[in-house]
Amino acid sequence: MPTSQDTVPALRRAVRILDLVRAASRPPLAADIAKQLDLPRSTAHGLLAVMVELELLDKNAAQGYRLGTRLLDWAGDVTEKRDLVAEFYHALETRPDLDSFTITLTMLDGADVVYLACRNSATVLGASFRVGMRLPAIFTATGNAMLAGMDDTSFDEWLAQHPVSGWPKPLTPNAIRSVATLVREMGEIRHRGYAVDDEQIHDGLWCFGSAVKDHSGHAVAGVGISLPQTELGRYGMEKLGERAVDLGRAVSFRLGYRGT
Template sequence: MTEMDPDDPDEAPAAGHAAEGPVPGDPNIMTSLVRGLAVIQAFSRESASLTISQISQKTGIPRAAVRRCLYTLRALGFADTDDGRQYVLRPRILALGHAYLSSIPLARVAQPLLRRIADTLNESCSIAILDGDDIVYVARASVSRIMTIDLHVGSRLPAAFTSMGRVLLAHRPPAELDERLARVTFQPFTVHTIRDVAALRAEILRVRAAGYSVMDQELELGLRSIAVPILSADGAATAALNVGAHASRMSVADMVEKILPLLREAAEELSLCAG
Protein backbone atom coordinates (compact mmCIF):
# COMPACT_ATOMS: atom_id res chain seq x y z
CA MET A 1 0.00 0.00 0.00
CA THR A 2 1.49 3.31 -1.05
CA GLU A 3 1.56 6.42 1.11
CA MET A 4 0.57 8.62 -1.82
CA ASP A 5 -2.82 10.27 -1.58
CA PRO A 6 -4.29 10.23 -5.11
CA ASP A 7 -6.77 12.93 -4.14
CA ASP A 8 -4.00 15.37 -3.23
CA PRO A 9 -2.96 17.31 -6.37
CA ASP A 10 0.50 17.83 -4.87
CA GLU A 11 0.95 14.07 -4.49
CA ALA A 12 -0.47 13.03 -7.83
CA PRO A 13 1.99 12.21 -10.64
CA ALA A 14 2.66 15.36 -12.61
CA ALA A 15 3.57 15.98 -16.21
CA GLY A 16 6.65 17.93 -17.17
CA HIS A 17 10.38 17.41 -16.80
CA ALA A 18 10.88 19.06 -13.42
CA ALA A 19 7.83 17.53 -11.83
CA GLU A 20 8.79 13.95 -12.67
CA GLY A 21 11.62 13.97 -10.15
CA PRO A 22 14.62 11.67 -10.04
CA VAL A 23 12.57 8.50 -10.74
CA PRO A 24 9.77 9.24 -13.23
CA GLY A 25 6.57 7.43 -12.34
CA ASP A 26 7.65 6.38 -8.85
CA PRO A 27 4.47 6.68 -6.73
CA ASN A 28 6.50 7.24 -3.57
CA ILE A 29 8.09 10.43 -4.88
CA MET A 30 6.57 13.52 -3.24
CA THR A 31 6.05 15.80 -6.21
CA SER A 32 5.50 18.89 -4.08
CA LEU A 33 8.91 18.45 -2.43
CA VAL A 34 10.58 17.89 -5.80
CA ARG A 35 9.00 21.08 -7.09
CA GLY A 36 9.96 23.09 -4.02
CA LEU A 37 13.59 22.05 -4.27
CA ALA A 38 13.62 22.81 -8.01
CA VAL A 39 12.28 26.31 -7.34
CA ILE A 40 15.02 26.93 -4.76
CA GLN A 41 17.71 25.70 -7.16
CA ALA A 42 16.45 28.01 -9.90
CA PHE A 43 18.04 30.91 -8.03
CA SER A 44 21.75 31.54 -8.49
CA ARG A 45 24.35 34.28 -8.28
CA GLU A 46 23.44 35.30 -11.83
CA SER A 47 19.69 34.91 -11.19
CA ALA A 48 19.29 36.20 -7.66
CA SER A 49 15.91 37.75 -8.42
CA LEU A 50 13.32 35.87 -10.48
CA THR A 51 9.68 36.16 -11.47
CA ILE A 52 7.21 33.29 -11.40
CA SER A 53 7.36 33.10 -15.20
CA GLN A 54 11.16 32.95 -15.22
CA ILE A 55 11.21 30.17 -12.62
CA SER A 56 8.58 28.27 -14.57
CA GLN A 57 10.67 28.53 -17.72
CA LYS A 58 13.86 27.42 -15.96
CA THR A 59 12.29 24.45 -14.14
CA GLY A 60 9.47 23.33 -16.41
CA ILE A 61 7.07 23.60 -13.46
CA PRO A 62 3.64 25.13 -14.18
CA ARG A 63 3.24 28.75 -13.08
CA ALA A 64 0.47 27.90 -10.63
CA ALA A 65 2.68 25.35 -8.88
CA VAL A 66 5.60 27.79 -8.82
CA ARG A 67 3.34 30.38 -7.22
CA ARG A 68 2.34 27.92 -4.48
CA CYS A 69 5.96 26.94 -3.86
CA LEU A 70 6.99 30.58 -3.50
CA TYR A 71 4.03 31.30 -1.24
CA THR A 72 5.11 28.42 1.02
CA LEU A 73 8.78 29.41 0.98
CA ARG A 74 7.83 32.97 1.84
CA ALA A 75 5.59 31.83 4.69
CA LEU A 76 8.50 29.80 6.10
CA GLY A 77 10.93 32.71 5.76
CA PHE A 78 13.02 31.18 2.97
CA ALA A 79 11.98 33.60 0.21
CA ASP A 80 10.51 37.07 -0.12
CA THR A 81 9.26 39.68 -2.56
CA ASP A 82 8.95 43.45 -2.31
CA ASP A 83 6.65 44.03 -5.23
CA GLY A 84 4.82 40.72 -5.56
CA ARG A 85 6.62 40.06 -8.84
CA GLN A 86 10.35 39.64 -8.27
CA TYR A 87 11.26 36.96 -5.73
CA VAL A 88 14.56 36.46 -3.89
CA LEU A 89 15.84 33.90 -1.42
CA ARG A 90 16.33 35.06 2.15
CA PRO A 91 19.39 34.30 4.31
CA ARG A 92 17.40 31.68 6.18
CA ILE A 93 17.83 29.40 3.16
CA LEU A 94 21.42 28.90 4.36
CA ALA A 95 20.05 26.81 7.20
CA LEU A 96 19.35 24.03 4.70
CA GLY A 97 22.99 23.89 3.63
CA HIS A 98 24.20 24.32 7.19
CA ALA A 99 22.35 21.16 8.20
CA TYR A 100 24.40 19.22 5.66
CA LEU A 101 27.72 20.89 6.41
CA SER A 102 27.30 20.50 10.16
CA SER A 103 26.78 16.78 9.66
CA ILE A 104 30.21 16.46 8.04
CA PRO A 105 32.89 16.25 10.75
CA LEU A 106 35.57 17.01 8.16
CA ALA A 107 34.12 20.40 7.22
CA ARG A 108 33.66 21.37 10.85
CA VAL A 109 37.04 20.16 12.09
CA ALA A 110 38.97 21.47 9.08
CA GLN A 111 38.14 25.15 9.40
CA PRO A 112 40.78 26.06 12.04
CA LEU A 113 43.39 24.12 10.08
CA LEU A 114 42.49 25.87 6.83
CA ARG A 115 42.73 29.23 8.57
CA ARG A 116 46.16 28.36 9.94
CA ILE A 117 47.44 27.37 6.49
CA ALA A 118 45.92 30.47 4.90
CA ASP A 119 47.49 32.75 7.51
CA THR A 120 50.87 31.02 7.23
CA LEU A 121 51.03 31.27 3.45
CA ASN A 122 48.88 34.37 3.04
CA GLU A 123 46.99 32.42 0.38
CA SER A 124 43.46 31.00 0.30
CA CYS A 125 42.96 27.37 1.30
CA SER A 126 39.94 25.16 0.53
CA ILE A 127 38.41 21.71 0.79
CA ALA A 128 36.05 20.29 -1.84
CA ILE A 129 34.23 17.06 -2.62
CA LEU A 130 33.01 15.54 -5.87
CA ASP A 131 29.35 16.07 -6.70
CA GLY A 132 28.46 14.74 -10.10
CA ASP A 133 30.89 16.24 -12.60
CA ASP A 134 31.67 19.23 -10.37
CA ILE A 135 33.56 19.88 -7.19
CA VAL A 136 31.70 21.60 -4.38
CA TYR A 137 33.52 23.69 -1.80
CA VAL A 138 32.65 22.49 1.71
CA ALA A 139 35.20 24.52 3.70
CA ARG A 140 37.33 27.54 2.84
CA ALA A 141 39.64 30.08 4.46
CA SER A 142 39.98 33.05 2.15
CA VAL A 143 42.82 35.55 2.28
CA SER A 144 42.43 37.45 -0.96
CA ARG A 145 40.28 37.17 -4.04
CA ILE A 146 42.37 35.90 -6.94
CA MET A 147 39.59 34.78 -9.29
CA THR A 148 36.99 36.82 -11.10
CA ILE A 149 34.34 34.70 -9.36
CA ASP A 150 33.96 34.85 -5.60
CA LEU A 151 34.54 31.35 -4.24
CA HIS A 152 32.80 30.35 -1.03
CA VAL A 153 31.32 27.30 0.68
CA GLY A 154 28.82 25.85 -1.79
CA SER A 155 30.61 27.14 -4.91
CA ARG A 156 30.83 24.67 -7.79
CA LEU A 157 33.50 24.33 -10.47
CA PRO A 158 34.03 21.68 -13.19
CA ALA A 159 36.08 18.86 -11.66
CA ALA A 160 38.10 18.24 -14.82
CA PHE A 161 39.50 21.78 -14.79
CA THR A 162 40.43 22.21 -11.13
CA SER A 163 43.34 20.89 -9.10
CA MET A 164 41.03 19.43 -6.44
CA GLY A 165 38.83 17.86 -9.10
CA ARG A 166 41.74 16.16 -10.82
CA VAL A 167 43.05 14.80 -7.53
CA LEU A 168 39.64 13.29 -6.84
CA LEU A 169 39.23 11.98 -10.38
CA ALA A 170 42.66 10.37 -10.17
CA HIS A 171 41.38 8.15 -7.34
CA ARG A 172 38.28 6.91 -9.16
CA PRO A 173 38.20 3.32 -10.53
CA PRO A 174 39.23 3.08 -14.21
CA ALA A 175 35.74 2.31 -15.50
CA GLU A 176 34.21 5.22 -13.59
CA LEU A 177 36.98 7.55 -14.76
CA ASP A 178 36.27 6.55 -18.37
CA GLU A 179 32.60 7.41 -17.90
CA ARG A 180 33.42 10.76 -16.32
CA LEU A 181 35.92 11.71 -19.02
CA ALA A 182 33.37 10.86 -21.71
CA ARG A 183 31.04 13.50 -20.23
CA VAL A 184 33.60 16.32 -20.08
CA THR A 185 32.75 19.41 -22.10
CA PHE A 186 36.01 21.02 -23.15
CA GLN A 187 35.99 24.79 -22.92
CA PRO A 188 38.91 27.11 -23.73
CA PHE A 189 38.91 28.87 -20.36
CA THR A 190 42.41 30.16 -21.17
CA VAL A 191 45.14 29.48 -23.72
CA HIS A 192 46.57 26.97 -21.24
CA THR A 193 43.42 24.85 -20.87
CA ILE A 194 43.65 21.18 -21.82
CA ARG A 195 41.52 20.74 -24.93
CA ASP A 196 41.01 16.97 -25.46
CA VAL A 197 40.30 13.74 -23.62
CA ALA A 198 43.68 12.14 -24.34
CA ALA A 199 45.60 15.03 -22.81
CA LEU A 200 43.25 15.20 -19.82
CA ARG A 201 43.54 11.47 -19.19
CA ALA A 202 47.32 11.67 -19.35
CA GLU A 203 47.33 14.53 -16.84
CA ILE A 204 45.03 12.68 -14.44
CA LEU A 205 47.24 9.59 -14.63
CA ARG A 206 50.24 11.80 -13.86
CA VAL A 207 48.36 13.22 -10.87
CA ARG A 208 47.58 9.69 -9.68
CA ALA A 209 51.26 8.75 -9.82
CA ALA A 210 52.49 11.97 -8.19
CA GLY A 211 49.84 12.13 -5.47
CA TYR A 212 49.08 15.80 -6.10
CA SER A 213 47.82 18.12 -8.82
CA VAL A 214 49.04 21.52 -9.99
CA MET A 215 46.85 23.71 -12.18
CA ASP A 216 48.77 26.42 -13.98
CA GLN A 217 46.37 29.06 -15.31
CA GLU A 218 44.06 26.55 -17.02
CA LEU A 219 40.86 27.76 -15.41
CA GLU A 220 41.75 31.43 -15.21
CA LEU A 221 44.77 33.47 -16.29
CA GLY A 222 46.92 34.39 -13.32
CA LEU A 223 45.60 31.55 -11.12
CA ARG A 224 47.77 28.68 -9.97
CA SER A 225 46.65 26.04 -7.49
CA ILE A 226 47.95 22.86 -5.94
CA ALA A 227 45.85 20.10 -4.36
CA VAL A 228 46.23 16.82 -2.50
CA PRO A 229 43.65 14.15 -1.64
CA ILE A 230 42.22 13.61 1.82
CA LEU A 231 42.08 9.85 2.19
CA SER A 232 39.78 7.77 4.35
CA ALA A 233 40.96 4.75 6.31
CA ASP A 234 40.33 2.47 3.32
CA GLY A 235 42.39 4.69 1.01
CA ALA A 236 39.48 6.33 -0.80
CA ALA A 237 39.79 10.01 -1.67
CA THR A 238 36.73 11.48 0.05
CA ALA A 239 37.78 15.12 -0.37
CA ALA A 240 40.61 17.29 -1.61
CA LEU A 241 42.60 20.13 -0.07
CA ASN A 242 44.15 22.94 -2.06
CA VAL A 243 45.85 26.32 -1.97
CA GLY A 244 45.42 28.88 -4.73
CA ALA A 245 47.82 31.71 -5.49
CA HIS A 246 48.33 34.37 -8.10
CA ALA A 247 50.89 33.41 -10.71
CA SER A 248 52.79 36.66 -10.13
CA ARG A 249 53.38 35.69 -6.48
CA MET A 250 54.34 32.05 -6.80
CA SER A 251 55.83 29.79 -9.46
CA VAL A 252 54.82 26.16 -9.94
CA ALA A 253 58.19 25.10 -8.51
CA ASP A 254 57.60 27.24 -5.43
CA MET A 255 54.18 25.70 -4.91
CA VAL A 256 55.60 22.20 -4.97
CA GLU A 257 58.51 23.11 -2.71
CA LYS A 258 56.77 25.36 -0.19
CA ILE A 259 53.08 24.47 -0.21
CA LEU A 260 52.93 20.75 -1.01
CA PRO A 261 54.56 19.63 2.28
CA LEU A 262 52.08 21.72 4.29
CA LEU A 263 49.13 20.33 2.35
CA ARG A 264 50.27 16.74 2.75
CA GLU A 265 50.73 17.19 6.48
CA ALA A 266 47.28 18.78 6.81
CA ALA A 267 45.64 16.11 4.62
CA GLU A 268 47.12 13.37 6.80
CA GLU A 269 45.69 15.06 9.89
CA LEU A 270 42.28 15.51 8.26
CA SER A 271 42.21 11.90 7.07
CA LEU A 272 41.32 10.96 10.65
CA CYS A 273 37.99 12.72 10.07
CA ALA A 274 37.42 11.36 6.57
CA GLY A 275 35.76 8.16 7.65
Protein backbone atom coordinates (compact mmCIF):
# COMPACT_ATOMS: atom_id res chain seq x y z
CA MET A 1 0.00 0.00 0.00
CA PRO A 2 1.70 3.26 -1.11
CA THR A 3 1.96 6.15 1.33
CA SER A 4 0.41 9.52 0.56
CA GLN A 5 3.86 10.82 -0.40
CA ASP A 6 4.22 8.17 -3.09
CA THR A 7 0.88 8.61 -4.83
CA VAL A 8 2.11 11.13 -7.44
CA PRO A 9 5.85 10.47 -7.79
CA ALA A 10 6.19 12.17 -11.19
CA LEU A 11 4.74 15.40 -9.88
CA ARG A 12 6.97 15.35 -6.82
CA ARG A 13 10.02 14.73 -9.01
CA ALA A 14 9.02 17.60 -11.30
CA VAL A 15 8.79 19.99 -8.33
CA ARG A 16 12.20 18.81 -7.10
CA ILE A 17 13.63 19.48 -10.56
CA LEU A 18 12.16 23.01 -10.56
CA ASP A 19 13.65 23.67 -7.13
CA LEU A 20 17.05 22.39 -8.27
CA VAL A 21 17.04 24.48 -11.46
CA ARG A 22 15.98 27.58 -9.55
CA ALA A 23 18.78 27.18 -7.00
CA ALA A 24 21.52 26.29 -9.50
CA SER A 25 24.24 28.88 -10.19
CA ARG A 26 24.25 27.84 -13.87
CA PRO A 27 21.68 25.95 -15.98
CA PRO A 28 22.22 22.28 -15.06
CA LEU A 29 22.47 19.53 -17.67
CA ALA A 30 20.18 16.52 -17.68
CA ALA A 31 22.99 14.36 -16.29
CA ASP A 32 23.51 16.85 -13.43
CA ILE A 33 19.82 16.75 -12.56
CA ALA A 34 19.66 12.96 -12.64
CA LYS A 35 22.75 12.66 -10.43
CA GLN A 36 21.79 15.29 -7.86
CA LEU A 37 18.25 13.97 -7.48
CA ASP A 38 19.28 10.33 -7.68
CA LEU A 39 16.99 9.66 -10.63
CA PRO A 40 17.42 7.07 -13.40
CA ARG A 41 18.63 8.89 -16.51
CA SER A 42 15.67 7.68 -18.54
CA THR A 43 13.27 9.03 -15.92
CA ALA A 44 15.04 12.37 -15.78
CA HIS A 45 15.12 12.73 -19.57
CA GLY A 46 11.41 11.87 -19.82
CA LEU A 47 10.41 14.39 -17.18
CA LEU A 48 12.62 17.10 -18.62
CA ALA A 49 11.23 16.61 -22.12
CA VAL A 50 7.65 16.99 -20.90
CA MET A 51 8.51 20.00 -18.74
CA VAL A 52 10.13 21.72 -21.72
CA GLU A 53 7.08 20.89 -23.85
CA LEU A 54 4.81 22.47 -21.19
CA GLU A 55 7.12 25.52 -20.94
CA LEU A 56 7.89 24.82 -17.30
CA LEU A 57 11.56 24.66 -18.33
CA ASP A 58 13.61 26.16 -21.14
CA LYS A 59 16.64 24.47 -22.69
CA ASN A 60 19.57 26.68 -23.74
CA ALA A 61 22.10 26.17 -26.52
CA ALA A 62 24.48 24.40 -24.11
CA GLN A 63 21.73 21.88 -23.24
CA GLY A 64 21.27 23.34 -19.77
CA TYR A 65 17.88 23.92 -18.19
CA ARG A 66 16.37 27.10 -16.72
CA LEU A 67 12.90 28.02 -15.50
CA GLY A 68 10.35 28.37 -18.28
CA THR A 69 8.09 31.22 -19.33
CA ARG A 70 4.90 29.56 -18.07
CA LEU A 71 6.20 29.84 -14.51
CA LEU A 72 6.80 33.55 -15.06
CA ASP A 73 3.22 33.95 -16.29
CA TRP A 74 1.90 32.15 -13.19
CA ALA A 75 4.09 34.22 -10.89
CA GLY A 76 2.95 37.44 -12.53
CA ASP A 77 -0.70 36.45 -12.22
CA VAL A 78 -0.33 35.63 -8.52
CA THR A 79 1.51 38.89 -7.88
CA GLU A 80 -1.11 40.88 -9.78
CA LYS A 81 -3.96 39.38 -7.75
CA ARG A 82 -2.14 39.97 -4.48
CA ASP A 83 -1.48 43.58 -5.46
CA LEU A 84 -5.12 44.02 -6.44
CA VAL A 85 -6.39 42.73 -3.09
CA ALA A 86 -3.85 44.82 -1.17
CA GLU A 87 -4.84 48.01 -3.01
CA PHE A 88 -8.53 47.22 -2.44
CA TYR A 89 -8.00 47.10 1.32
CA HIS A 90 -5.78 50.19 1.22
CA ALA A 91 -8.55 52.11 -0.54
CA LEU A 92 -11.10 50.95 2.04
CA GLU A 93 -8.96 52.32 4.88
CA THR A 94 -9.71 55.85 3.70
CA ARG A 95 -13.46 55.26 3.29
CA PRO A 96 -15.19 55.27 6.69
CA ASP A 97 -18.43 56.11 4.87
CA LEU A 98 -18.48 52.48 3.67
CA ASP A 99 -18.19 50.89 7.10
CA SER A 100 -21.93 50.13 7.23
CA PHE A 101 -21.88 48.06 4.03
CA THR A 102 -20.58 44.72 2.93
CA ILE A 103 -17.83 45.45 0.38
CA THR A 104 -16.56 42.88 -2.12
CA LEU A 105 -13.87 42.58 -4.78
CA THR A 106 -14.31 40.14 -7.66
CA MET A 107 -12.66 39.13 -10.93
CA LEU A 108 -14.33 37.80 -14.06
CA ASP A 109 -13.51 34.15 -14.78
CA GLY A 110 -15.38 32.92 -17.83
CA ALA A 111 -19.10 33.13 -17.08
CA ASP A 112 -18.55 33.60 -13.35
CA VAL A 113 -17.18 36.15 -10.95
CA VAL A 114 -14.73 34.91 -8.32
CA TYR A 115 -14.62 36.70 -4.98
CA LEU A 116 -11.06 37.81 -4.14
CA ALA A 117 -11.79 39.86 -1.02
CA CYS A 118 -14.74 40.61 1.25
CA ARG A 119 -15.35 42.92 4.15
CA ASN A 120 -18.64 41.95 5.71
CA SER A 121 -20.70 44.45 7.69
CA ALA A 122 -22.56 43.76 10.91
CA THR A 123 -25.84 44.19 9.04
CA VAL A 124 -27.70 40.95 8.36
CA LEU A 125 -27.89 40.56 4.57
CA GLY A 126 -29.59 37.19 4.25
CA ALA A 127 -26.59 36.00 2.23
CA SER A 128 -22.90 35.73 3.02
CA PHE A 129 -19.86 36.40 0.85
CA ARG A 130 -16.53 34.62 1.21
CA VAL A 131 -13.22 34.59 -0.62
CA GLY A 132 -13.18 31.96 -3.37
CA MET A 133 -16.94 31.97 -3.86
CA ARG A 134 -18.19 31.93 -7.45
CA LEU A 135 -21.44 33.35 -8.78
CA PRO A 136 -22.85 33.80 -12.32
CA ALA A 137 -21.49 37.10 -13.63
CA ILE A 138 -24.74 38.16 -15.32
CA PHE A 139 -26.61 38.12 -11.99
CA THR A 140 -24.05 40.21 -10.08
CA ALA A 141 -23.42 43.95 -10.02
CA THR A 142 -19.65 43.50 -10.14
CA GLY A 143 -19.89 41.03 -13.03
CA ASN A 144 -22.10 43.30 -15.09
CA ALA A 145 -19.87 46.28 -14.29
CA MET A 146 -16.90 44.38 -15.72
CA LEU A 147 -18.86 43.26 -18.79
CA ALA A 148 -19.98 46.85 -19.38
CA GLY A 149 -16.33 47.89 -19.10
CA MET A 150 -15.45 45.80 -22.15
CA ASP A 151 -15.31 47.28 -25.63
CA ASP A 152 -17.99 46.07 -28.07
CA THR A 153 -15.73 43.50 -29.72
CA SER A 154 -14.69 41.93 -26.42
CA PHE A 155 -18.28 41.88 -25.18
CA ASP A 156 -19.46 40.19 -28.40
CA GLU A 157 -16.70 37.60 -28.00
CA TRP A 158 -17.79 36.96 -24.42
CA LEU A 159 -21.37 36.45 -25.57
CA ALA A 160 -20.22 34.03 -28.29
CA GLN A 161 -18.25 32.03 -25.72
CA HIS A 162 -21.17 32.00 -23.26
CA PRO A 163 -24.39 31.64 -25.29
CA VAL A 164 -27.75 31.96 -23.58
CA SER A 165 -28.30 28.21 -23.93
CA GLY A 166 -25.53 27.67 -21.37
CA TRP A 167 -26.60 30.36 -18.91
CA PRO A 168 -27.29 29.18 -15.35
CA LYS A 169 -30.76 28.84 -13.94
CA PRO A 170 -31.97 32.14 -12.45
CA LEU A 171 -31.48 32.40 -8.69
CA THR A 172 -34.42 34.78 -8.21
CA PRO A 173 -37.35 36.04 -10.34
CA ASN A 174 -35.41 39.28 -10.99
CA ALA A 175 -32.48 37.61 -12.76
CA ILE A 176 -31.44 38.50 -16.31
CA ARG A 177 -32.74 35.81 -18.68
CA SER A 178 -32.05 36.99 -22.23
CA VAL A 179 -29.30 38.52 -24.34
CA ALA A 180 -31.57 41.46 -25.17
CA THR A 181 -32.03 42.24 -21.48
CA LEU A 182 -28.29 41.89 -20.83
CA VAL A 183 -27.40 44.19 -23.74
CA ARG A 184 -29.91 46.77 -22.53
CA GLU A 185 -28.42 46.51 -19.04
CA MET A 186 -24.92 47.12 -20.47
CA GLY A 187 -26.13 50.34 -22.06
CA GLU A 188 -27.70 51.55 -18.82
CA ILE A 189 -24.53 50.77 -16.84
CA ARG A 190 -22.35 52.67 -19.28
CA HIS A 191 -24.74 55.63 -19.13
CA ARG A 192 -25.01 55.93 -15.34
CA GLY A 193 -21.51 54.58 -14.53
CA TYR A 194 -22.42 51.73 -12.17
CA ALA A 195 -24.26 48.40 -12.13
CA VAL A 196 -27.13 47.33 -9.89
CA ASP A 197 -28.00 43.85 -8.64
CA ASP A 198 -31.65 44.36 -7.72
CA GLU A 199 -32.19 41.10 -5.83
CA GLN A 200 -30.85 38.92 -8.67
CA ILE A 201 -28.60 36.91 -6.34
CA HIS A 202 -30.78 36.80 -3.24
CA ASP A 203 -34.23 38.12 -2.35
CA GLY A 204 -33.93 41.30 -0.30
CA LEU A 205 -30.25 41.88 -1.17
CA TRP A 206 -29.09 44.76 -3.37
CA CYS A 207 -25.59 45.46 -4.64
CA PHE A 208 -24.07 48.40 -6.48
CA GLY A 209 -20.98 47.62 -8.56
CA SER A 210 -18.25 49.45 -10.42
CA ALA A 211 -15.35 48.27 -12.56
CA VAL A 212 -11.71 48.52 -11.46
CA LYS A 213 -9.25 49.39 -14.22
CA ASP A 214 -5.52 48.75 -14.48
CA HIS A 215 -2.95 51.27 -15.72
CA SER A 216 -3.93 50.60 -19.34
CA GLY A 217 -7.64 51.20 -18.74
CA HIS A 218 -8.59 47.54 -18.94
CA ALA A 219 -11.35 46.43 -16.54
CA VAL A 220 -9.60 43.84 -14.35
CA ALA A 221 -12.00 43.59 -11.40
CA GLY A 222 -15.17 44.87 -9.86
CA VAL A 223 -16.05 46.33 -6.46
CA GLY A 224 -19.45 45.91 -4.91
CA ILE A 225 -21.40 47.60 -2.12
CA SER A 226 -24.12 45.36 -0.70
CA LEU A 227 -26.98 46.13 1.66
CA PRO A 228 -30.50 44.95 2.48
CA GLN A 229 -33.33 46.28 0.33
CA THR A 230 -34.90 47.77 3.45
CA GLU A 231 -31.93 50.16 3.79
CA LEU A 232 -32.14 51.64 0.27
CA GLY A 233 -34.33 54.56 1.31
CA ARG A 234 -31.85 55.56 3.98
CA TYR A 235 -29.07 56.19 1.47
CA GLY A 236 -30.66 56.58 -1.97
CA MET A 237 -29.85 54.46 -5.02
CA GLU A 238 -27.96 57.16 -6.90
CA LYS A 239 -25.82 57.98 -3.87
CA LEU A 240 -25.00 54.29 -3.38
CA GLY A 241 -24.04 54.01 -7.03
CA GLU A 242 -21.77 57.03 -6.67
CA ARG A 243 -20.05 55.44 -3.67
CA ALA A 244 -19.39 52.31 -5.72
CA VAL A 245 -17.97 54.40 -8.56
CA ASP A 246 -15.77 56.36 -6.18
CA LEU A 247 -14.39 53.16 -4.65
CA GLY A 248 -13.74 51.68 -8.09
CA ARG A 249 -11.89 54.85 -9.09
CA ALA A 250 -9.84 54.81 -5.88
CA VAL A 251 -8.67 51.24 -6.43
CA SER A 252 -8.05 51.95 -10.12
CA PHE A 253 -5.93 54.97 -9.21
CA ARG A 254 -3.84 52.83 -6.88
CA LEU A 255 -3.31 50.38 -9.77
CA GLY A 256 -1.98 53.20 -11.95
CA TYR A 257 -5.05 54.21 -13.94
CA ARG A 258 -5.13 57.94 -14.67
CA GLY A 259 -8.02 58.19 -17.10
CA THR A 260 -11.41 59.78 -16.51
